[in-house]
Amino acid sequence: xxxxxxxxxxxxxxxxxxxxxxxxxxxxxxxxxxxxxxxxxxxxxxxxxxxxxxxxxxxxxxxxxxxxxxxxxxxxxxxxxxxxxxxxxxxxxxxxxxxxxxxxxxxxxxxxxxxxxxxxxxxxxxxxxxxxxxxxxxxxxxxxxxxxxxxxxxxxxxxxxxxxxxxxxxxxxxxxxxxxxxxxxxxxxxxxxxxxxxxxxxxxxxxxxxxxxxxxxxxxxxxxxxxxxxxxxxxxxxxxxxxxxxxxxxxxxxxxxxxxxxxxx
Amino acid sequence: xxxxxxxxxxxxxxxxxxxxxxxxxxxxxxxxxxxxxxxxxxxxxxxxxxxxxxxxxxxxxxxxxxxxxxxxxxxxxxxxxxxxxxxxxxxxxxxxxxxxxxxxxxxxxxxxxxxxxxxxxxxxxxxxxxxxxxxxxxxxxxxxxxxxxxxxxxxxxxxxxxxxxxxxxxxxxxxxxxxxxxxxxxxxxxxxxxxxxxxxxxxxxxxxxxxxxxxxxxxxxxxxxxxxxxxxxxxxxxxxxxxxxxxxxxxxxxxxxxxxxxxxxxxxxxxxxxxxxxxxxxxxxxxxxxxxxxxxxxxxxxxxxxxxxxxxxxxxxxxxxxxxxxxxxxxxxxxxxxxxxxxxxxxxxxxxxxxxxxxxxxxxxxxxxxxxxxxxxxxxxxxxxxxxxxxxxxxxxxxxxxxxxxxxxxxxxxxxxxxxxxxxxxxxxxxxxxxxxxxxxxxxxxxxxxxxx
Ligand SMILES: Nc1ncnc2c1ncn2[C@@H]1O[C@H](COP(=O)(O)OP(=O)(O)OP(=O)(O)O)[C@@H](O)[C@H]1O
Ligand SMILES: [Mg+2]
Numbered sequence: 001x002x003x004x005x006x007x008x009x010x011x012x013x014x015x016x017x018x019x020x021x022x023x024x025x026x027x028x029x030x031x032x033x034x035x036x037x038x039x040x041x042x043x044x045x046x047x048x049x050x051x052x053x054x055x056x057x058x059x060x061x062x063x064x065x066x067x068x069x070x071x072x073x074x075x076x077x078x079x080x081x082x083x084x085x086x087x088x089x090x091x092x093x094x095x096x097x098x099x100x101x102x103x104x105x106x107x108x109x110x111x112x113x114x115x116x117x118x119x120x121x122x123x124x125x126x127x128x129x130x131x132x133x134x135x136x137x138x139x140x141x142x143x144x145x146x147x148x149x150x151x152x153x154x155x156x157x158x159x160x161x162x163x164x165x166x167x168x169x170x171x172x173x174x175x176x177x178x179x180x181x182x183x184x185x186x187x188x189x190x191x192x193x194x195x196x197x198x199x200x201x202x203x204x205x206x207x208x209x210x211x212x213x214x215x216x217x218x219x220x221x222x223x224x225x226x227x228x229x230x231x232x233x234x235x236x237x238x239x240x241x242x243x244x245x246x247x248x249x250x251x252x253x254x255x256x257x258x259x260x261x262x263x264x265x
Numbered sequence: 266x267x268x269x270x271x272x273x274x275x276x277x278x279x280x281x282x283x284x285x286x287x288x289x290x291x292x293x294x295x296x297x298x299x300x301x302x303x304x305x306x307x308x309x310x311x312x313x314x315x316x317x318x319x320x321x322x323x324x325x326x327x328x329x330x331x332x333x334x335x336x337x338x339x340x341x342x343x344x345x346x347x348x349x350x351x352x353x354x355x356x357x358x359x360x361x362x363x364x365x366x367x368x369x370x371x372x373x374x375x376x377x378x379x380x381x382x383x384x385x386x387x388x389x390x391x392x393x394x395x396x397x398x399x400x401x402x403x404x405x406x407x408x409x410x411x412x413x414x415x416x417x418x419x420x421x422x423x424x425x426x427x428x429x430x431x432x433x434x435x436x437x438x439x440x441x442x443x444x445x446x447x448x449x450x451x452x453x454x455x456x457x458x459x460x461x462x463x464x465x466x467x468x469x470x471x472x473x474x475x476x477x478x479x480x481x482x483x484x485x486x487x488x489x490x491x492x493x494x495x496x497x498x499x500x501x502x503x504x505x506x507x508x509x510x511x512x513x514x515x516x517x518x519x520x521x522x523x524x525x526x527x528x529x530x531x532x533x534x535x536x537x538x539x540x541x542x543x544x545x546x547x548x549x550x551x552x553x554x555x556x557x558x559x560x561x562x563x564x565x566x567x568x569x570x571x572x573x574x575x576x577x578x579x580x581x582x583x584x585x586x587x588x589x590x591x592x593x594x595x596x597x598x599x600x601x602x603x604x605x606x607x608x609x610x611x612x613x614x615x616x617x618x619x620x621x622x623x624x625x626x627x628x629x630x631x632x633x634x635x636x637x638x639x640x641x642x643x644x645x646x647x648x649x650x651x652x653x654x655x656x657x658x659x660x661x662x663x664x665x666x667x668x669x670x671x672x673x674x675x676x677x678x679x680x681x682x683x684x685x686x687x688x689x690x691x692x693x694x695x696x697x698x699x700x701x702x703x704x705x706x707x708x709x710x711x712x713x714x715x716x717x718x
Contacts, residue, residue: 069602071526098605108596110615120614121604171600178604 017042017182017212018063023077025058025067025236032058034236035077040182040229045208047223047244048216050233051259056216057105059233060184063214064100065093081182098125101180103188105216107167109159109174114151117159117170118142121178137177144206145173146199164191172200176207183207185215189222201226220260224248232256325693332691335472335487336427336435338398338461342375343420344410355414365403368410369395372402372425383464387457397454397461399426399487427467429486429684431458435469438683475691480673486684489677491692496656497567497647497667498636498699504571504663505578505635510628512575513582520583521590522612541580548577549641557645564646565666573645574635581634585627589620622711629707633700639671648672670696 018040025033033055040046048056058067065086067073079086086096098121110117118138121127128134138155142148147169151162159170168191175183185204189197204226207213217223223230223244230247232240232255240247240256251257284290289297346353348367350360373391380387380394387394395402402425409423410416426432430450433439441452461467478490524530552573556562562569593616601611617624642648647669656662668676670692677689 064603066599066602069599094602094605094607097602101605102603104596104599104603106596108594108600110597110600111619120601120606124604124606124610124614174600174604 015042016040017044017081018214019078019080019083020062021078021080023059023062023075023079025055025062025076026074027058027070028072032236033062036238038231038238038241040212040214042212043208043210044229045204045213045215045227046229046231047227048214048231048233049218049220049223049259050239052218054233055236056233057186060102060186060214060216063182063184064097064102066097066102068093098178099180100182100184101175101178103168103172103175103183103185105186105190107164107171107191109162109167109170111158111160113156114142114159114162114170115155118173118177121174125178127177127179138173141173141177142170144176144203145169146196146203147173165193165196168192169196169200172203176203180211182212182214185213187216187218190218197222220248232259234259325690325697328687329690329692329694331436331438332475332688332694333471334436334469335475336432336467336469337424338427338431339422339424339466339468340372340375340379340398341420341422342371342406343378344371344417346418349410349417350414355417357411357414360411360414360417363407365407368403368406371406372398379461379466383466385457385460385464387453387460389453389457393451393454394457396450397427397431397458397467399428400485401426401481401488426487427458429682431455431467432469432487433684434458435462435467436687438687475688476695480668480676483680483682486680486682486688489685489688491670491673491695494668494670494673495695496662497570498669498671500567500656500659500662500667501571501574501669502632502636504568505574505632506628508571508575509578509582509631513579513628514586514624516579517583517586517590518612518617521587522616523608537580537583541584544640545577545638546640546644548573549644551576552641553644563664563666565668566664567647567667567669568663569645570642570647570669571663573641574638577638577641578631578635581631582624582628585630586620586624589623589627590616592623593619618714622714625710625714626707629703633703636699636703637671637696639669639675642669642672643675648676670699 016039018038020036020038020040023033023036024031036059048060050056061067062075062079063081063086067075075087081096081100085091110120112120115138118141119128119134122134122137128137139148139152142151147166150166151157151170159167162170168188172185172188175185189200192200201222204213204215215223215226227244229242230244231238232247232251232253234255240251240253242252247256248260251260348371349363350356352359370391372395376394377391379385399405405425406423409421427435428450430439430444430447431454434455435458439450441455444450444452444455458467474488474492475490476495477492478488479493480490481488520530520533552569556569556572557564562572597615597619598611601615602608606614647667656665656667674689674692674696677685677692680686
């Protein structure tokens with residue numbers, strides 16, 4: 001690992017935040033992720049691309065152990081965050097998830113008020129000492145998720161009453177509010193209009209200053225716009241991983257090339 | 266588009282391709298006919314259901330409302346000291362020595378006085394006249410005097426219950442033909458009653474005692490009431506609620522959210538479903554064997570009844586709770602876990618509140634079921650004659666022998682006297698009112714909760 005870090009340093013001064021080695025995921029008999037090795041750097045946006053059903057979400061969910069909640073799901077291999085094995089027996093997945101936040105593929109706001117949606121995380125983690133601080137955290141998170149202007153007058157309205165795109169941004173605000181070190185985003189913009197998409201991409205870029213962001217996307221343009229690193233998955237394999245620029249302009253694997261060109265046209 | 270095309274619609278083009286939309290093709294007609302037929306079936310089904318309900322309600326109301334009215338006889342009774350308190354000391358112990366037999370002559374005298382005052386002509390003896398009163402009249406008189414001995418020596422106006430025959434006569438249940446062989450009442454007594462009705466001394470009124478009173482012996486159907494058995498039912502429901510709700514909800518949450526899915530939990534699941542289908546009388550036998558014979562809890566106690574009904578209600582509550590937990594979308598759990606909530610936080614902060622309306626409904630339905638349950642109560646002895654007063658504390662409410670509403674109804678329906686039959690129907694009205702109230706509360710609570718989310 002140390003060698004790799006030195007190697008990476010040549011192209012990037014970042015350190016490795018997440019290191020995965022030999023990761024296998026099975027859903028019952030279905031081998032969904034096959035022997036994936038990947039290093040995800042700190043303060044970087046990493047994009048996962050690939051055709052539908054190739055295992056992007058599955059791999060993403062391994063990184064905060066959300067797969068634990070699926071009974072038939074089995075994860076093998078090593079995943080280290082900051083050098084610590086997150087599948088170690090001593091690791092409490094709840095603590096891990098406070099550190100590795102997630103935005104899900106389908107918007108899933110709590111059926112509570114907009115305010116409570118965002119305030120929930122900070123509340124259970126004790127991030128605010130008083131109401132004023134909590135208000136500030138909520139406002140900040142909503143601003144960063146580019147939804148503040150739309151909801152500031154109805155913070156007590158139910159989050160489920162928002163439009164699909166607004167709900168997704170609310171979920172982003174909810175994830176950001178707990179100040180995670182890593183943010184996993186599963187197609188965060190699939191329900192958003194171009195303006196909101198641009199705002200979320202701006203947010204992602206801003207988050208990169210402090211966090212490591214992993215984003216799954218079906219939009220090549222988006223991957224190209226926001227990410228520094230791109231990983232291409234195909235049928236459960238990590239086919240190619242590297243600098244975003246290289247992947248898009250000069251892919252090594254023919255599968256990557258055909259996917260990218262097929263999609264971009 | 267030019268102005269010309271927008272200002273006037275293009276004329277209809279000749280039928281081509283799929284045909285004109287103005288005419289339904291044969292498939293559309295068939296589909297519509299099928300839909301109309303289906304709606305008709307549905308409306309027919311609902312109409313039949315409503316009709317049956319109407320017949321049921323009409324029957325119950327027409328037979329049962331009589332029980333809420335009772336015939337009363339107004340009588341001014343003189344309470345002479347020389348008969349009730351010979352020593353004149355107003356000593357309670359002395360007064361108590363006069364039994365109800367000592368009071369019976371006072372009633373006769375009161376009737377004699379009445380006919381003299383109202384100029385009623387009758388051949389009846391004083392004893393026969395007093396026969397139109399409930400057998401409990403003398404006891405009522407005695408209780409009144411014992412409660413306040415200072416009334417001795419004065420004349421007090423009383424309202425006595427009429428005997429069930431007289432009451433039946435006023436409710437058209439008893440006629441001169443039907444009493445031909447009846448030793449309890451004669452045609453002359455009915456004539457006398459007619460005269461008293463004319464003079465305003467006998468009348469039918471609303472009878473609160475039916476709702477609040479205790480059961481009475483076979484000879485006095487007119488005095489029987491639901492009150493004490495209502496208390497019995499209330500205490501049983503208390504036991505059921507306190508035990509079945511927390512146990513049922515905790516078990517469901519564990520099974521649904523925490524338990525690993527393996528053969529053991531499958532077995533448990535199947536068994537819970539089986540328990541829900543076990544006939545209630547089996548729970549009664551179980552209660553008899555375990556709670557009474559083995560644990561030696563008192564027979565006929567609402568505590569035991571409540572325990573038995575808890576066993577019966579648990580599966581209902583568990584099944585409905587699990588169903589409403591299952592109905593909460595998994596994405597909500599993911600969302601909570603995703604921001605770093607623990608399993609328990611996700612369940613208690615998000616899943617349970619969403620499932621609450623369903624849990625509530627299931628619980629109230631379970632309680633309503635338990636409230637109307639009779640069979641297990643027969644086995645643990647919660648039927649039979651409980652003529653005591655309402656319990657005076659929670660402990661005695663739980664442990665003193667009592668009956669329950671459905672058992673009381675069963676008990677009355679079983680007795681030979683048609684006057685009790687009427688009270689059974691009246692009891693059914695009260696029971697149904699309780700059930701309707703409970704269900705209404707369930708609906709209101711559910712609405713409340715739903716509005717919040
Ligand atoms: N909960 C699950 N239970 C069983 N199989 C699953 C489950 N979730 C995913 N899979 C399987 O794992 C494979 C990868 O699914 P995954 O959701 O990771 O794909 P994806 O790359 O995210 O696709 P998409 O772009 O459509 O979201 C698929 O074959 C899918 O059928
Ligand atoms: Mg996916």
